[in-house]
Amino acid sequence: MKVNRKWLLLFCGLIIVLIVDFPILTVALNSFRTTESILSSHSFLPTEPTLTNYVYISARTHFWTFLLNSMIVAFAASFLGIVLATLAGFALSRYRALILGPYNQALLVVQMFPLILAIIPLFILFRRLNMVNNFVPVILVYTVTQLPFATWMLRSYFDSIPRELDEAARIDGCTPLRGLVQIILPLALPGIVAVAIFSFLFSYNEFFISSVFLRDENRMTVPVGIQSFMQQYSTDWGSLMAAATLGMVPTLILFFFIQKYMMAGATAGAVKG
Amino acid sequence: MPVQVSSTRVNTRRVLKTPTALPIHMLPYLLLLPSLAIILLIEFYPFLTGVSYSLHKGSLLSAGPFVGLDNYARLFRSSSFYNSLWFSFVFAFFNVAISYMLGLALALFLNLEFPGRGFCRVALLVPWIVPAVVSIVSWKWLIADRGGMVNVILSSLGIRPIYFLSQSGWAIVAVIAIKIWRSFPFMMLSLLAQLQVIDRTLYEAGKIDGASNRQLFWYITLPHLKNISIIQAILMVIWSINDFETPFLLTQGGPSNATENLILLSYRYTFGRNDVGLGSSVALLTLVLLMVLATIMMRQQRKTI
Structure with a gap:
């Protein structure tokens, strides 16, 4: 009786997963079929799997450039973001009485700030500086967008590291900053890596900001590139789906590594002073 | 273990010698400074400029004349x-x-x-x-x-x-x-x-x-x-x-x-x-x-x- 219930639940779970992930699965499976075959038959599994679409986007499009651009932008933004958020998160954790309230509120405003409001003046500014199609503005905007979440997450990691360690270091003659670098950081490293990957994922997936600033084909990130495919080859479903499938591979790999941390992350915004 | 190792390795002399060591109570603010700087550049500056833009008639290329609340009036109509x-x-x-x-x-x-x-x-x-x-x-x-x-x-x-x-x-x-x-x-x-x-x-x-x-x-x-x-x-x-x-x-x-x-x-x-x-x-x-x-x-x- 009890055993049956378990398997029934598993069965229900798998059905739900299949329904929810159906659109993603279709894209991945259809990417191995030619456009004619996609349009003519509706079988779920490809009958004659082929790599034609992948060969096509490799040879005839800038897909690999998009991927490289995405990696550069996402890496730079998550690196910068994690450095800033580590410093701020440490300050919020250790000196909470002084600054927690006002800074938390500032982060909340950052969290709700409509990006379009930042983009209009920044686009005009960076255009004057001749920096459209340059990664710098995109990296800076991504860094700020991630700050609230990254800072809150890291603060809660630092909170879980006992203050006695800081004090012991101070007695041994360590400045607080040195204590942070040599004692707290190594202990918080798993958390910091997880937050960095979150930031990376966010920047890698983001479309809006990149689409405004990166308009040249050699500068586009993966989402912007796929969107331009959508407009150019609106009828070539095969290539479009191959690009979409390749585009989500990095996301899914990174996601697999940090899914354990997702539970903690999902409630990070809810941690109150 | 690594904690003890690193804390004993700290070179106390160098720390004490640093003449520019800042007063301890400034530290939290210093730690927030980089974050605040980038938030000011990427959101506060655009916010202020955005307020000014919304009171002017302008294009992406050049700012136009001051029109007061005219843009808002146009929106509400x-x-x-x-x-x-x-x-x-x-x-x-x-x-x-x-x-x-x-x-x-x-x-x-x-x-x-x-x-x-x-x-x-x-x-x-x-x-x-x-x-x-x-x-x-x-x-x-x-x-x-x-x-x-x-x-x-x-x-x-x-x-x-x-x-x-x-x-x-x-x-x-x-x-x-x-x-x-x-x-x-x-x-x-x-x-x-x-x-x-x-x-x-x-x-x-x-x-x-x-x-x-x-x-x-x-x-x-x-x-x-x-x-x-x-x-x-x-x-x-x-x-x-x-x-x-x-x-x-x-x-x-x-x-x-x-x-x-x-x-x-x-x-x-x-x-x-x-x-x-x-x-x-x-x-x-x-x-x-x-x-x-x-x-x-x-x-x-x-x-x-």
Whole structure:
């Protein structure tokens, strides 16, 4: 009786997963079929799997450039973001009485700030500086967008590291900053890596900001590139789906590594002073 | 162990010798300085400039004359503005309400004990984690006018095809449905995280006192979810109103602006019509709207706890 219930639940779970992930699965499976075959038959599994679409986007499009651009932008933004958020998160954790309230509120405003409001003046500014199609503005905007979440997450990691360690270091003659670098950081490293990957994922997936600033084909990130495919080859479903499938591979790999941390992350915004 | 090693390695002489060592009470502010600097550059500067733009008539190339509140007056007279305000509300309301219900149902399901639930949890997060562009490509294929999976199924049932992206009503439904699909996993995850920290003994005590499952849910589970629910709902309202990607990639605001939210409207005025004044006023009004909504909801939260 009890055993049956378990398997029934598993069965229900798998059905739900299949329904929810159906659109993603279709894209991945259809990417191995030619456009004619996609349009003519509706079988779920490809009958004659082929790599034609992948060969096509490799040879005839800038897909690999998009991927490289995405990696550069996402890496730079998550690196910068994690450095800033580590410093701020440490300050919020250790000196909470002084600054927690006002800074938390500032982060909340950052969290709700409509990006379009930042983009209009920044686009005009960076255009004057001749920096459209340059990664710098995109990296800076991504860094700020991630700050609230990254800072809150890291603060809660630092909170879980006992203050006695800081004090012991101070007695041994360590400045607080040195204590942070040599004692707290190594202990918080798993958390910091997880937050960095979150930031990376966010920047890698983001479309809006990149689409405004990166308009040249050699500068586009993966989402912007796929969107331009959508407009150019609106009828070539095969290539479009191959690009979409390749585009989500990095996301899914990174996601697999940090899914354990997702539970903690999902409630990070809810941690109150 | 590594802690002890590193603390004994510290070179005390060098630390004491540093003449520029700052007073300890300055440190927290110094640590916040880099973050604050970039926030000022990327959000505060644009905010101030945006206020100024909204009071001028200008294009992307050059600032025009000061026109006072004329841009706002034009907005309040235009039907596009009310249309996108309305769509933003409808979009946020249905997204938050339905994502919450789906998220709660699935969180309760994943909180049951069964083999493979870890896999199910990860697999159900996929719609939330894949890039927006990828999900839009897949949905566009599913709901394409002809040859799309949904319409093939409908026609095999003898129902006439639905033109999801070219009829206003259906386009609104499609944009909201896809947004729900992209956001419910976040709700599910945070509710599940909360469910797993509820003290088991509460349920045991309840059962001993003869409470039914329904009563356990009503008097133990729901009250424990209240706090997180309100906070995540606030976040989700903010994200829905700020969403650009879902409507832009799916319909570009069409057909005939039916799925144009405030962000898309501001984008169209600025980059489509080259009217920076009007675009900036829409963007500023969106910020005001979000701050008002967030304040109301947070006050509500404080009241209920």
